[in-house]
Amino acid sequence: MALKGNLRDFSITQLLNLINLARKTGTLTVERSSERADLCFREGKLVYASLGNQHNRLDQILLKAGRLTTEQTRLIQAQVNATDDKELGLWLINAGYVTQKDILQSVRQHMLEIVYQLFTWTDGKFRFEPNQLPPPERITVPIGLENVIIEGTRRMKEWEQLQDELPDLDMALRFTDRPGTSLRNISLSIEEWRVISFINPRNTIRQIAQATNMSEFQIRKIVYGMLQAGLVELVRPEGREVAPPSRGGERREAPLPPPAQRPPAVKRSVVMRLIDRIKQL
Amino acid sequence: MGKVQTVKMVVTGPFAAGKTQFIQTISEIEVVSTERKISSESERIKERTTVAMDFGRITVDEDLVLYLFGTPGQKRFDFMWEILSEGMLGFIVLIDSVRPETFREARNILDTFRAYAPTPYVVAANKQDMEDAWSVEDLRIALRIEDGVKVLPCVATDRESVKRVLLELLYSILERMDAEEAESE
Numbered sequence: 199m200a201l202k203g204n205l206r207d208f209s210i211t212q213l214l215n216l217i218n219l220a221r222k223t224g225t226l227t228v229e230r231s232s233e234r235a236d237l238c239f240r241e242g243k244l245v246y247a248s249l250g251n252q253h254n255r256l257d258q259i260l261l262k263a264g265r266l267t268t269e270q271t272r273l274i275q276a277q278v279n280a281t282d283d284k285e286l287g288l289w290l291i292n293a294g295y296v297t298q299k300d301i302l303q304s305v306r307q308h309m310l311e312i313v314y315q316l317f318t319w320t321d322g323k324f325r326f327e328p329n330q331l332p333p334p335e336r337i338t339v340p341i342g343l344e345n346v347i348i349e350g351t352r353r354m355k356e357w358e359q360l361q362d363e364l365p366d367l368d369m370a371l372r373f374t375d376r377p378g379t380s381l382r383n384i385s386l387s388i389e390e391w392r393v394i395s396f397i398n399p400r401n402t403i404r405q406i407a408q409a410t411n412m413s414e415f416q417i418r419k420i421v422y423g424m425l426q427a428g429l430v431e432l433v434r435p436e437g438r439e440v441a442p443p444s445r446g447g448e449r450r451e452a453p454l455p456p457p458a459q460r461p462p463a464v465k466r467s468v469v470m471r472l473i474d475r476i477k478q479l
Numbered sequence: 480m481g482k483v484q485t486v487k488m489v490v491t492g493p494f495a496a497g498k499t500q501f502i503q504t505i506s507e508i509e510v511v512s513t514e515r516k517i518s519s520e521s522e523r524i525k526e527r528t529t530v531a532m533d534f535g536r537i538t539v540d541e542d543l544v545l546y547l548f549g550t551p552g553q554k555r556f557d558f559m560w561e562i563l564s565e566g567m568l569g570f571i572v573l574i575d576s577v578r579p580e581t582f583r584e585a586r587n588i589l590d591t592f593r594a595y596a597p598t599p600y601v602v603a604a605n606k607q608d609m610e611d612a613w614s615v616e617d618l619r620i621a622l623r624i625e626d627g628v629k630v631l632p633c634v635a636t637d638r639e640s641v642k643r644v645l646l647e648l649l650y651s652i653l654e655r656m657d658a659e660e661a662e663s664e
């Protein structure tokens with residue numbers, strides 16, 4: 199019996215429920231326009247996930263998880279065959295770059311991010327290929343589906359809410375001009391800091407998401423939080439489309455100009471005002 | 480919606496040079512910083528380190544705000560550097576004047592930032608209140624700082640000292656602006 203259809207009729211939640219209850223083994227492929235996700239299951243447990251437009255290779259996963267630096271991944275790529283994840287993993291452990299635990303945690307996190315992202319897909323063709331497992335060179339981590347379904351459903355609700363609150367990703371952000379008040383005691387994650395450093399009336403939220411390699415869900419959530427905290431506000435994007443380059447986001451199509459070519463347009467009078475203010479402090 | 484202009488300056492330097500302290504001393508808000516306890520023995524010369532960046536602010540008036548960003552000192556967070564350097568008006572390289580083992584790294588950091596943006600910068604020789612501090616003159620030589628670049632004594636815990644460093648950077652920025660203007664005429 200072929201398990202094929204469209205998410206419009208049979209949702210991700212329902213599919214995962216089915217796979218879990220029937221203890222299925224095989225690969226679920228979901229496609230919508232140019233995107234494609236593959237989830238592999240063994241006896242009802244998720245063991246592997248990949249998303250077409252994301253970094254799925256181990257070194258990229260570790261880079262994203264902050265376990266390796268860009269510089270390190272460059273060196274590693276030059277030294278070792280980075281297409282076999284298992285081989286690469288062993289090499290990294292032996293060379294002392296990461297521990298086995300780092301690898302498993304990062305892969306697990308990466309898999310969960312992909313599945314949770316799928317919960318936001320309301321449309322898309324799916325098919326389940328029984329008994330098909332990931333290629334042997336991939337690292338698998340078994341994850342029980344019960345909690346994934348609960349968390350995914352929670353996020354889906356949150357997502358719907360976020361879409362209502364923050365409908366337009368083509369808006370830009372800027373810091374609010376209410377100093378002092380809400381910034382105190384905010385503790386931000388690295389992801390949030392990355393977003394903060396791209397905040398500029400020239401960059402749309404969508405561009406920030408691309409530059410920081412975040413999904414729409416992640417960026418919406420972070421921006422929503424910042425809006426709520428009064429840290430930023432929405433503005434219409436100014437002028438040309440420019441996003442600052444980041445060494446973390448390797449996969450962008452056209453390389454952006456280096457920041458060296460874009461000195462900020464600050465007037466002399468602005469510098470004079472800064473000087474006066476600091477003197478008074 | 481207002482037309483507040485924000486300008487950004489970056490404080491960089493090696494691990495434990497005093498970047499967080501520097502920003503904390505002058506910022507009007509409590510520094511928003513992502514710090515965490517240090518786990519590795521080799522780096523246990525203090526309790527906490529900055530893992531992403533520090534974030535401080537000085538409001539000039541209702542339409543001008545200066546943000547101070549401090550970079551994380553540990554190498555494994557250097558992916559933040561380029562992000563932080565985008566659009567900066569200038570930067571400060573803090574040197575730990577009592578730990579010569581960090582000078583080479585300070586020099587590397589300086590070169591890296593200069594490559595990101597051709598903005599003016601100053602070098603601040605921090606912890607000058609400590610007995611073992613290297614002098615500003617010796618540091619200039621040890622770090623091979625060019626003649627046109629200021630090397631300033633600094634005590635990051637002292638407000639007046641931090642103010643002086645910021646002012647010197649702003650003066651350098653002004654000088655650069657004037658020189659560029661003269662060139663284009």
Ligand SMILES: Nc1nc2c(ncn2[C@@H]2O[C@H](COP(=O)(O)OP(=O)(O)OP(=O)(O)O)[C@@H](O)[C@H]2O)c(=O)[nH]1
Pocket residue numbers: 492493494495496497498499500501525527528529530550551552553605606607608609633634635636637
């Ligand atoms: N005596 C003295 N101590 C200082 C001075 N500046 C900073 N310190 C101390 O040096 C230590 C390191 O300062 P931090 O501000 O945490 O250094 P950092 O550069 O932010 O460090 P990382 O974020 O870990 O790279 C702290 O214990 C500070 O109190 C100074 O001018 N004089």
Ligand SMILES: [Mg+2]
Pocket residue numbers: 498499500528529533549551552
């Ligand atoms: Mg710090």
